[in-house]
Amino acid sequence: MPTKPLGPLKILYIEDDPNSRRLVERLLLAEGYEVYVAEDGLAGLELARQVRPALVLTDVNMGTMTGHEVATRLKEMPETRHAPVIAMTANTMQTDREIALVAGCDGYITKPIDVDALPRLIEKFLAGAREHVDDTVKVQRLEEYRNTLVTRLEQTVADLQRANAELRRADKMKKDFVVISSHELRTPITLIYGYIKLLKMETDQLALGEHLDAIVDKILTATQRMNDAVDSIINVSLIDSEQLELALKPVDLQGVVQSIVQQLQPVALQRNQKLYMSDMSTLPPVPGDANYLRRALSNVVDNAIKYTPDGGEIGIEALNEFETIHITISDTGIGIDRAHQERIFEKFYVLEDTAYHSTNRTGFMGGGMGLGLAVTQGIIRAHGGRIWVDSEGKDVSRLPGSRFHIMLPMTAPVAREATIAEK
Numbered sequence: 001m002p003t004k005p006l007g008p009l010k011i012l013y014i015e016d017d018p019n020s021r022r023l024v025e026r027l028l029l030a031e032g033y034e035v036y037v038a039e040d041g042l043a044g045l046e047l048a049r050q051v052r053p054a055l056v057l058t059d060v061n062m063g064t065m066t067g068h069e070v071a072t073r074l075k076e077m078p079e080t081r082h083a084p085v086i087a088m089t090a091n092t093m094q095t096d097r098e099i100a101l102v103a104g105c106d107g108y109i110t111k112p113i114d115v116d117a118l119p120r121l122i123e124k125f126l127a128g129a130r131e132h133v134d135d136t137v138k139v140q141r142l143e144e145y146r147n148t149l150v151t152r153l154e155q156t157v158a159d160l161q162r163a164n165a166e167l168r169r170a171d172k173m174k175k176d177f178v179v180i181s182s183h184e185l186r187t188p189i190t191l192i193y194g195y196i197k198l199l200k201m202e203t204d205q206l207a208l209g210e211h212l213d214a215i216v217d218k219i220l221t222a223t224q225r226m227n228d229a230v231d232s233i234i235n236v237s238l239i240d241s242e243q244l245e246l247a248l249k250p251v252d253l254q255g256v257v258q259s260i261v262q263q264l265q266p267v268a269l270q271r272n273q274k275l276y277m278s279d280m281s282t283l284p285p286v287p288g289d290a291n292y293l294r295r296a297l298s299n300v301v302d303n304a305i306k307y308t309p310d311g312g313e314i315g316i317e318a319l320n321e322f323e324t325i326h327i328t329i330s331d332t333g334i335g336i337d338r339a340h341q342e343r344i345f346e347k348f349y350v351l352e353d354t355a356y357h358s359t360n361r362t363g364f365m366g367g368g369m370g371l372g373l374a375v376t377q378g379i380i381r382a383h384g385g386r387i388w389v390d391s392e393g394k395d396v397s398r399l400p401g402s403r404f405h406i407m408l409p410m411t412a413p414v415a416r417e418a419t420i421a422e423k
Helices: 018-032 043-050 067-074 094-103 115-127 137-207 212-240 253-270 290-306 370-382
Strands: 010-014 034-038 055-059 087-091 107-110 247-250 274-277 287-288 313-321 323-331 386-390 402-409
Touching: 010 018, 010 043, 018 034, 018 115, 034 043, 043 055, 043 067, 043 287, 055 067, 055 115, 055 247, 067 087, 067 137, 087 094, 087 115, 094 107, 094 137, 107 115, 115 247, 137 212, 212 370, 253 274, 253 290, 287 290, 287 402, 290 313, 290 323, 290 370, 313 386, 370 386
Parallel strands: 010 034, 010 055, 055 087, 087 107, 274 313
Antiparallel strands: 247 287, 313 323, 323 402, 386 402
């Protein structure tokens, strides 16, 4: 004798009309069932996998996925293969009923819903009752159903192709706008930066006072930061469109890392941090673009400084491993949650709440545009390498730290026409 299930039986109702959902849900709850509702076919299938209902009620005429298609899929899923699927629809033609049954439905209930009869019908189907189609028309109805599926598939593919073409057009317009606007910004920024440098030289020679010198320094720093932001936008746009041009030459990695340490050492000293690098004098030259590699590594070190509290340490090491240079940038900072360790390389992805965003470049956990690591990943990939991070997780008290790993091949990346230029 089969054992009775523990607790109330689960019934799933898939219906895009909210009024019908509320009516049936209240009716079945009053009968003691555990009721789950979904507003479309895809949501209903996902919910069915989770709750494993004893019976499924589904509307037939739904937009994204019809009740017939839902029934066909439910009968293929191991979680619902043996659960009765009952079609509920205003279609009353015998042909409609037969197509629903050959599609996988076990019963057919017409609308408007008879609130007195529905509980009895559900009890009947739960007890094992099933409706069937006469063999004389079964083959014909299966053919009609197959043709309907093929027609819907063709229409869906055509709609997706049109939507995809529109998305590509919009994406190209966005990339073109970003590149053009960034170049338009770079021209005046370059002029401002140049004239500010000249002004600083004049103020240094004329000794016009510390106050004026401080003002000029602040303008110079702000202009440089704006220029860095524009460069990041341009670079990420070039990476997206696969138009990042690399001037491939043998690169002295030690010289590149030393220049980064010299550039960021004053920032680290402001935070009482120790920024150091290992001896890289024995490393062979790396085929690559020195300027882009400097930017890529600088972005990672800059992030390490931001997310390491005052008094912490940031180290840069490199080893020659099997025709590959393995660079490790480690810190004693707050770490990175495992759930974020892949997403931090996405464009515009920021770990902190943007409501508390700070543009302080040197301050602890100072914010940014969310482009630095995306640009770094694009540059490293263009060199034929890869980058990843490992960390035990984020903990602002325990400070587990993070370790960014960069692998650069000793062989030059394969050039793509109009993408990577060897100069």
